[in-house]
Amino acid sequence: MQYLEFKVSCSEVFREILIAELAEVGFDSFLETDEGFDAYIQENTFVRADFEEVIQRYQNQANIKVKEGKMEKVNWNEEWEKHYDPIMVDNQVYVRASFHEAKSDFPYEILINPKMSFGTGHHATTYLMISHQLEIDHTNKRVLDIGAGTGILAIMAKKLGAFSVEAFDIDEWCVDNGNENFDLNGMTAVRMGKGTIREVNPQGSFDIVLANINKNVLLDEMEVYSSLLKSNAYLLLSGFYEHDAADIEQRANGFGLKLIQTKVKENWAAMSFQKP
Incomplete structure (x- = not known):
């Protein structure tokens, strides 16, 4: 599935508000940046009118600038291996990728090798x-x-x-x-x-x-x-x-x-x- 990528620069005080508003209209992933944030949505679920309504509503207050593009499918196993650390949930669950060492001191261990999918525990x-x-x-x-x-x-x-x-x-x-x-x-x-x-x-x-x-x-x-x-x-x-x-x-x-x-x-x- 193709994802659309929107690089949004905005006033810092409006960053969380805009992320919340875009989540309401279908955006499912966000990455905060020094200038604002990057927002991602599946191409087949994107409704431009909804997106533009949010941007226009905050444009003057938040000084918003948007750069739009497409994010090509990549091998997320390789990408995550560069940045992905294991996580622990409530000292009960150890979530790791196959390239991490196993740990025997947790009641539950889950192996997750993410690709384009959402849900690693992070x-x-x-x-x-x-x-x-x-x-x-x-x-x-x-x-x-x-x-x-x-x-x-x-x-x-x-x-x-x-x-x-x-x-x-x-x-x-x-x-x-x-x-x-x-x-x-x-x-x-x-x-x-x-x-x-x-x-x-x-x-x-x-x-x-x-x-x-x-x-x-x-x-x-x-x-x-x-x-x-x-x-x-x-x-x-x-x-x-x-x-x-x-x-x-x-x-x-x-x-x-x-x-x-x-x-x-x-x-x-x-x-x-x-x-x-």
Whole structure:
């Protein structure tokens, strides 16, 4: 999948605001720079009118300049090997690439070789989702990972004892990378599906549903998530900023879901809900 790259220079006080606004219109990756930030979005999801509306709204105040381009597909294994350090989550989970040494002093170890896929544990939302997972009993549970990216949350679910794990993403790169990571973690029986939740149309009900995507998609698909949950099942959501948590909670409450806990890291939030 081709990504569009926007190099944005702006006044420093507006950097976080602009990142949050662009995340609302579909941008899924950001890299802060000395001048402002770089923003990335899949070409097939980019709506220029939405992007220009955000830029125009802050143009005069933030002194915005934008340089637009395309980011060619690269071998992210090679790129990450230059900059990618292992991470630890709550002193329980050690996430590493295949070129890092293993560690035996963590209860759980996950191998992730990222390509173009999102989800290495370095991003706050992935870290927070794993932290939520560690607090929920996965033993013999049926788990669904929506927008699975690298497959890291599905892998975590399996290592926590899930009996059945299903995962899918809209991006072909994620499907390939997810399957590679499943194989690395001994999950050869699990294969990544491709499509949106309505296209994949998972059958039956689940004990735990995971969705680390973005606010707009979560709000749109919340009813589907609720319909897939068993009684007393858990829904874990992330991919949005802390200030958006109230909107997520309100939407979830509308389908009978009760907020259990909210975790926050670097202004990003992750929330756990339970279906009565």
